[in-house]
Amino acid sequence: MDERLIPVEEHLVERMHVLVYNERSQMGAAAAEAAGQRIRDLQGKSQGPVRIVFAAAPSQNELYEGLVREQGIDWSRVHAFHMDEYIGLPAVAPQRFGNYLQERLFSRVNPGRIELLGRTGNIEEECRRYVALLNEAPIDIVCLGIGENGHIAFNDPPVADFADPLLVKSVELDEACRTQQVNDGCFASLDDVPVQALTLTVPALMAGHYLFAIVPGLAKRAALQAALHGPISTACPASVLRTHPAITLFTDRDAFSS
Template identity: 75%
Template sequence: MNINGIMKPLKTHFVERMSVHVYDDRGQMGAAAAVAVGARLRQLLQDSERQVRIVFAAAPSQNELYEGLVREQGIDWSRVCAFHMDEYIGLADTAPQRFGRYLTERLFSRVQPGRVELLDGLHDVDQECRRYGDMLRAAPIDIVCLGIGENGHIAFNDPPVADFEDLLDVKAVKLDEACRRQQVNDGCFSRLDDVPASALTLTVPTLMAGRELFVIVPGASKRSALTAALHDPISTACPATILRTHPGITMFTDREAYGL
């Protein structure tokens, strides 16, 4: 263990600009990621009197990160403005699969950020994209916590709709079937027909505009996508390949996802 009581990674190396840390299991991975995000958040809060702005992903792959963040001490969450990166279109307010609900239950209700801004997939789509984009552009995004989908997506930027030069901040997209199947594989929906066909998502440039990115990718189901993200040519065939170009990015993964 290191001085924070977190197990040392099995492997640490750089892939282009990305620092990659591989842990034995997803519990160790999530704990280490939470320590890193918590330390950065405390430093940002110490260095400035303004709110710190963070975008959070909503997915089972982030469970261990959020459990760890809840336990992190010395964070003045009242000075944090929290956003999330995607939401289904048309899914009822009461649906347990809504990403805003996931983040509220897993994180926001437990740490009480000073400001929480949720995407609403029940509003007029164009108006909601403009509203949320305006808020995101109002000040820099300090931290983005994200994962990688089984088809290589980041947020809901699936290969058919990902655009590295997107002029929009937030947009509506049709979800790739592989992306929708992942929601069933993750246990979020019981059948493919139950998964909404469209969603709102932050675009690739919006995510990449974050000053510091923390990428959390556990599990054997992500191995193919992770291998592509780390080693394939940078292209929208695997949208996550673009992450390798970010100047302030750290990846946390586990043995199963990495293939160690």
Template identity: 55%
Template sequence: MTTPTIEPWVRIFSDPVATGRAAAADIAAELRRVISRQGEARVIFASAPSQAETINALLAEPDIDWSAVTAFHMDEYIGLDADDPAGFGNWLKKALWNRVPLGTAHVLDPTHGADAEARRYADLLAEAPIDIVCLGIGVNGHIAFNDPPVADFDDPHAVKVVELDEICRQQQVDDECFDSFDDVPTRALTLSVPRLLDAARLFCVVSKEGKAEAVRATLLDPLGEHCPSTILRTHPGCTLYLDADAASRLRATLRSTLGA
């Protein structure tokens, strides 16, 4: 059951599983609608443990014509071997792409040159409009690998090489994707902020207490690159799904502001 929210586009649930199920139901409904209307859907997926509940619930949704889906992912490390399980493309293949009969899955692969791969992937993205983005928010407020304060809301690039900040890299250790901080690559490819926001619908899922400050900033701080996820407030087709822990700082701030 949802609890009261401060914005009509924000939904709060009791735990990560309930949050993921609600998001998956909405994503599935949008997939069915888009495929019924135009015969195909182009979708960008986040690749992170925080999205596992949503992906598992999406796999259980009935009547999705996965053969009509063209899939992308939004970021990838530079410097990992092509078959490294920590690679986001490999994570997403195991979690979703290899479990449904996808029409097409486009994998970011910087192993043969990051700049060339950025151009190749940008061209693939530009072949037709993106219908859906399934994303999360990082501990530092990043979306994809657009870290503060260098995230650019007016970025002219669709896909680019970035340097990862220390908070972002530590998150990957805390999420048990790497054994140590030094194991986390320092560079990555990422879709830019404008490229993500160019999609028709955004479904953003955030859970656990470690993201609570980023959620508070997303909804209550001034719009700006200091917290890249604040830009989500400007997108008319974005829905934010939170579990109770991720929403905890938000509620505390509201109680203080309202004197409750």
């Protein structure tokens, strides 16, 4: 392994493997190497597609830059999903998460199959459509982040349900979540941020065989500490990640506080 990708700290928090890096760039490169190796391993064991759910957020930028450079991945044998999408934005809006993924990753590696959320205007119909796609086969890998309010996907504290009977649902975004979208530079003001979205639920994310969480930056420190050391509770939805049997969390010094 490249010495630059060796973590400066390594922890086991319940079942979660936590790797801490000095720099955000090192964190992203290490996460891409680990995710890329997992994809290659899975492709070596099966002729079927590797089914991956991808998050869309600035926190994932370094991961996707690294995945574009990873060698030996047969992207034609990757079935790509994304995990959440705003309701009400025009199809061409740059803030749409599907457009982010197309620009940052999909258009550069050309997965064999891409399933974007939010393609139909009827919310109930779209949820049913996407659930059917998710149920075609198990999800192999989920690449996700943690929000400033502890959300995973758009499962904010008021709507997160660890035993949700649904795999995909519409939700109302809480103000902390919408404020983060402004802080991230995605929207000019809070009024511009949609109040509703579609999201994969917590059980849908936790059903992935392998989870890679990428959580950089000072703005994520409080949420990360709650996720790692607080009660496992929907008050911090990301806390449930500690119970997954095969999760690795990549973070940097700014976000991690021992």
